[in-house]
Amino acid sequence: MRRSWRRPVLFAVAGLLLLVVMSLLVGRVALPANTLMTLWRSDADPLAVLIITELRLPRTVLALLVGAALGLSGAVLQGLTRNPLAEPGLLGVSSGAALGAVIAIHTGLALIWPLATPLLGLAGAFGAALLTLTLGRGEGVLVLILAGSAVSGVMFAGTALALNLAPNPYAAYEISMWLMGSLADRSWDHVWLVAPFLLAGLLVLAGTGRALDALSLGEQQATSLGINLRSLRLQVLLGTALAVGAATAVAGAIGFIGLLAPHWVRPWVGHEPRRVLWPATVAGAALLLAADIGTRLLPFAQELKLGVLTVLVGTPFFVSLLLRLRRSAP
Amino acid sequence: MSLLQAQDVCVSLSGRPVLQTVSVAAHGGEFIAVIGPNGAGKSTLLTVLAGLLAPGRGTVHLDGRALSGYAPRELARQRAYLPQNPRCDWPLPVERVVALGLTPGLPAFGGFPPADQARIDTALQACDLYSRRQQSVTTLSGGELARTMLARALVGDPAILIVDEPIAGLDPRHALDAMRRLARLAHEEQRLVIAAVHDLTLALRYATRVWALSDGCLLADGPPATTLTAELLRELFDVAACVSGTGTSAYVDYA
Amino acid sequence: MIYRLWSVFCAGLLLVPQLSAAATPQRVMSLNLCADQLLLALLPEQRIVSLSWLSQTEGDPYWLTTAQRLPANHGTAEEVLAMQPDLVIAGAYTTSATRRLLARAGTPLLVLQPAQDWAGIRAVTRQVAAAVGERARGEQLLAQMDQTLLQLQQQSSPTPLRVIAWSGSGTDVPGRDTLFDAILTAAGAVNVGAAVAGRADFDLERLLQLRPEVLLRGAAYAATPSMRGEAVNHRVLRKLYAGAQLTYPEAVYGCGVPRAAQMALQLRQQLLAVKTRSSLP
Numbered sequence: 068m069r070r071s072w073r074r075p076v077l078f079a080v081a082g083l084l085l086l087v088v089m090s091l092l093v094g095r096v097a098l099p100a101n102t103l104m105t106l107w108r109s110d111a112d113p114l115a116v117l118i119i120t121e122l123r124l125p126r127t128v129l130a131l132l133v134g135a136a137l138g139l140s141g142a143v144l145q146g147l148t149r150n151p152l153a154e155p156g157l158l159g160v161s162s163g164a165a166l167g168a169v170i171a172i173h174t175g176l177a178l179i180w181p182l183a184t185p186l187l188g189l190a191g192a193f194g195a196a197l198l199t200l201t202l203g204r205g206e207g208v209l210v211l212i213l214a215g216s217a218v219s220g221v222m223f224a225g226t227a228l229a230l231n232l233a234p235n236p237y238a239a240y241e242i243s244m245w246l247m248g249s250l251a252d253r254s255w256d257h258v259w260l261v262a263p264f265l266l267a268g269l270l271v272l273a274g275t276g277r278a279l280d281a282l283s284l285g286e287q288q289a290t291s292l293g294i295n296l297r298s299l300r301l302q303v304l305l306g307t308a309l310a311v312g313a314a315t316a317v318a319g320a321i322g323f324i325g326l327l328a329p330h331w332v333r334p335w336v337g338h339e340p341r342r343v344l345w346p347a348t349v350a351g352a353a354l355l356l357a358a359d360i361g362t363r364l365l366p367f368a369q370e371l372k373l374g375v376l377t378v379l380v381g382t383p384f385f386v387s388l389l390l391r392l393r394r395s396a397p
Numbered sequence: 398m399s400l401l402q403a404q405d406v407c408v409s410l411s412g413r414p415v416l417q418t419v420s421v422a423a424h425g426g427e428f429i430a431v432i433g434p435n436g437a438g439k440s441t442l443l444t445v446l447a448g449l450l451a452p453g454r455g456t457v458h459l460d461g462r463a464l465s466g467y468a469p470r471e472l473a474r475q476r477a478y479l480p481q482n483p484r485c486d487w488p489l490p491v492e493r494v495v496a497l498g499l500t501p502g503l504p505a506f507g508g509f510p511p512a513d514q515a516r517i518d519t520a521l522q523a524c525d526l527y528s529r530r531q532q533s534v535t536t537l538s539g540g541e542l543a544r545t546m547l548a549r550a551l552v553g554d555p556a557i558l559i560v561d562e563p564i565a566g567l568d569p570r571h572a573l574d575a576m577r578r579l580a581r582l583a584h585e586e587q588r589l590v591i592a593a594v595h596d597l598t599l600a601l602r603y604a605t606r607v608w609a610l611s612d613g614c615l616l617a618d619g620p621p622a623t624t625l626t627a628e629l630l631r632e633l634f635d636v637a638a639c640v641s642g643t644g645t646s647a648y649v650d651y652a
Numbered sequence: 653m654i655y656r657l658w659s660v661f662c663a664g665l666l667l668v669p670q671l672s673a674a675a676t677p678q679r680v681m682s683l684n685l686c687a688d689q690l691l692l693a694l695l696p697e698q699r700i701v702s703l704s705w706l707s708q709t710e711g712d713p714y715w716l717t718t719a720q721r722l723p724a725n726h727g728t729a730e731e732v733l734a735m736q737p738d739l740v741i742a743g744a745y746t747t748s749a750t751r752r753l754l755a756r757a758g759t760p761l762l763v764l765q766p767a768q769d770w771a772g773i774r775a776v777t778r779q780v781a782a783a784v785g786e787r788a789r790g791e792q793l794l795a796q797m798d799q800t801l802l803q804l805q806q807q808s809s810p811t812p813l814r815v816i817a818w819s820g821s822g823t824d825v826p827g828r829d830t831l832f833d834a835i836l837t838a839a840g841a842v843n844v845g846a847a848v849a850g851r852a853d854f855d856l857e858r859l860l861q862l863r864p865e866v867l868l869r870g871a872a873y874a875a876t877p878s879m880r881g882e883a884v885n886h887r888v889l890r891k892l893y894a895g896a897q898l899t900y901p902e903a904v905y906g907c908g909v910p911r912a913a914q915m916a917l918q919l920r921q922q923l924l925a926v927k928t929r930s931s932l933p
Binding site: 114122241254 | 822856857882
C-alpha cells in the first residue's frame with residue numbers, strides 16, 4: 068500500500084531548501100550565521116559576498132544539477148534493464164565519460180575549445196553505455212553486470228594511461244579526482260559550460276517514463292503495446308550520455324547516487340518506473356548536495372573526495388538491500 | 398468485425414524453417430485453438446499474427462490492410478498479445494499492471510485521464526480481481542496472475558486477443574475458468590480470440606475452430622469436433638488417442 | 653645552523669675517501685637537476701659527462717642550450733656504469749639501491765643536501781667546487797651572488813608586496829625556511845604563504861580571505877592543463893588578479909645555486925612591473 072503523497076513532498080522540498088542554505092554557509096572560511104540575510108545590503112562584507120556568490124553558489128548549483136542527472140539516469144537505467152542494481156557507474160558510463168573528459172583536458176584541447184570537455188565526456192559516456200548494453204543483452208543480470216565491469220575496467224585503464232602519457236608531470240595525481248569525484252573550486256564558468264548538456268539530458272530522459280512502464284511487462288508485451296524498443300534504447304543512451312557525460316566532465320566519476328536515489332524513493336512512490344523518475348531526480352540532487360556538504364564539514368585537513376562519501380553511505384545500503392533480497396529470494 | 402488473414406507465411410529462425418507456407422484466416426467471434434507438439438511453430442505463428450515478427454515471405458492482413466502498414470500504437474489498440482508465462486518485473490499492484498494495457502492510448506507525459514479509471518475497474522471486475530487490486534503481482538498465485546494479465550490485455554478493449562498458452566501451469570479450476578472466459582469473449586463480445594493450448598479436452602470443448610501445426614506446416618483447420626480425430630492426433634503427437642463424448646462433455650482420452 | 657653544519661659534515665665524510673685517493677676528477681656526471689645547474693656554472697662543457705634529463709626541460713633557461721647539447725641521463729645506475737665518470741653527484745633522494753650499486757662499482761659519489769637559504773647555497777657551492785677542483789670559480793660565482801643580493805637589498809621598497817605561490821588545490825605552498833622564501837624576501841616581497849604552508853586545507857576560500865597582492869604559479873602547472881591547476885583559472889581569481897598573476901620556474905627555485913640571486917632579481921623586476929600596472933602604492 069503506497070503511503071500518501073503530500074507529507075513526503077513537503078518534507079523533500081523543505082529538506083532541499085535546508086541543504087541549499089547549509090551549502091552556502093559551510094566552507095573553510097567561517098561566515099557568521101546571518102550572512103545570507105545581509106548579503107544584498109550595501110555594507111555587506113565583500114569577502115562573504117565574494118565567497119558565497121562566486122564559490123559556494125555555483126558549487127551548490129552544480130551539486131544539484133549533477134545529483135539530479137545521476138539520480139534520473141539511475142532510475143531510467145533501472146527501468147530499462149528491469150534491474151534494481153543498474154546505475155550509470157555500474158554500467159561503465161561514468162568511467163567512459165571520465166576517459167573522454169581526461170583526454171579533452173590533458174591533450175590541451177579544452178584550452179583551445181572549452182566545449183571539448185563536456186562533448187568528449189558525452190562521447191565517452193555514449194560509447195561506454197552502447198558497449199555495455201550491447202555486450203550485456205539478454206535475460207540475465209549477471210551478464211549485464213559483467214559487461215559493465217569489463218567496460219568500466221577498460222575505461223579506467225584508458226584514463227590511467229591517458230594521465231600517464233599527459234605532458235603535465237603532476238597529471239598522475241589527478242586520477243583520484245577523476246575516479247572519486249570532486250566539486251571543489253568550481254565556478255560559474257563550469258556551470259554555464261555543462262548546464263545546457265545536463266538539462267538536455269534530463270529532458271530526454273524524462274520522456275521515457277511511459278515506455279519504461281510498459282517495459283515492466285517484458286519486451287514482447289511492451290512491443291505489443293506499441294512501444295518502439297529501439298528508439299527507447301537510443302533515447303536512454305542519448306539522455307544518459309548527455310546527463311552523465313556532462314556531469315562527469317565537470318565533477319569526475321561519482322558512483323552510488325544513481326543506484327541509491329531510486330531505491331530511496333520507492334517506498335513512497337511505488338515501483339512503477341515512470342513514477343520513480345522525478346522523485347529520484349530530486350533525491351539524487353539532495354543526496355549529492357548532502358555528500359558535498361559532508362566533504363566540507365568533516366574535520367579532515369584535506370578535503371575528502373565526493374566519491375568517498377557516497378561510497379560510505381552507499382555500502383551499508385547495498386548490504387541492507389542484499390539482506391532483503393536474501394530474505395525474499397527462494 | 399475484424400478479419401485477420403495470413404497468406405503463405407514462411408518464417409526462418411537461425412536458418413531453420415519454423416513456419417512453412419502457412420495460410421489461415423479468422424474473424425471476430427471465433428475462438429481458435431492452435432495445437433501441436435512442442436517446437437511446431439505455434440508461438441511463432443502467434444507472434445506473426447500479432448505483428449510482432451515480420452515473416453520472411455508471405456503477408457498478414459488485418460481488415461484488408463497489411464500489418465506492416467499499421468503504426469505500432471494503432472495496431473496496439475486493435476489487438477492485445479500475451480506471451481507464454483507473462484510476468485511483471487516490478488512488484489506493482491494489480492491495478493497498475495492492468496492499467497498498463499491502456500498505454501497505446503496515453504501521451505508520453507501526464508497521468509491517467511479520470512475516464513480510464515472506470516475502464517480499469519471494469520476490467521478488474523470482469524476478471525474477479527477487484528478485491529485484490531492493491532495487492533502486489535509478485536505475491537499472486539498462478540491463477541490470479543493469469544487473470545491479471547488477461548485483464549491487462551482486455552482493458553484496452555481490443556478487437557483481437559492473441560494468447561500463447563493461457564492455461565500453462567494452472568490448476569483445473571483456473572484452467573476451466575480461463576477457457577470459459579476466452580470463449581465468452583469470442584461468443585458474447587464478438588472478439589477474435591486465438592490461443593495456443595496443450596490441453597486437448599479443453600480445446601475440444603471451448604474452441605470454435607482448431608489449427609493443427611506440425612513442423613511448421615498447417616495440418617488441419619476446422620471445427621474441433623470434426624478436426625480432432627484419432628488419426629490427426631497420432632500424426633501430430635505420435636500418441637494413440639481417441640475422442641469421446643459430444644459437446645460440453647466431450648473429452649480426449651489416451652490409450 | 654646546526655643542520656647546516658651537520659649536512660656539510662656528512663657530505664665531507666662521503667668525500668674524504670675520494671679526495672684522498674684521486675686528483676681532480678676530469679669527467680663528472682650529475683643525476684640531479686640542482687647538481688646539473690651547479691656543474692654547468694662551475695665546469696666547462698668538456699668535463700661534464702652527462703646531466704639529468706630534467707635540465708633539458710625544467711632547468712634554468714640560461715643554461716638551456718648548453719644542457720641540450722650534453723647527453724641526458726635518467727638517474728639510473730646502469731647509465732652511470734656505462735659512462736664511467738670520475739665523480740657522480742646526486743641529490744638527497746637517490747635511492748639506497750643506486751647508492752649501494754655505485755659503491756660496489758667503486759664510483760665516487762657525492763650526495764647534495766638541498767640548500768634552504770643563502771648560507772646553504774654558499775656551503776653547497778663550495779662543497780661541489782672543492783670536489784671538482786674549481787674552488788676559484790666557485791668563489792667567483794658566490795661573489796657575484798653576494799653582489800646581486802646587496803644590490804637587491806639597497807633597492808628594497810618600504811611597502812613590500814604580499815605574495816603567495818599557489819598552483820592549485822592540494823599543491824604545496826612554499827613556507828618559511830625554504831629557498832623560495834629566501835628568494836622572495838630578497839626580491840623585496842613578503843611571503844604570505846608562510847602562514848599557511850603545510851596546511852592541507854588551504855583552498856580558494858582561504859586564499860580569498862588571505863588576499864595576497866600577487867599570485868605566483870608554478871610554470872610546470874601553467875604550461876600544461878590539469879584539473880588541479882584549474883583552480884588558479886577560477887573566474888574570481890581571473891577577475892581579482894588580472895595582471896597580478898605570474899609564473900615562476902618552481903623546479904629551479906628549489907635549487908640552491910648561486911644563480912638563485914639572479915632569479916630574485918628577475919622576480920623583483922616582474923613584481924615592479926605588476927606594481928606599476930596596477931598602480932599600487
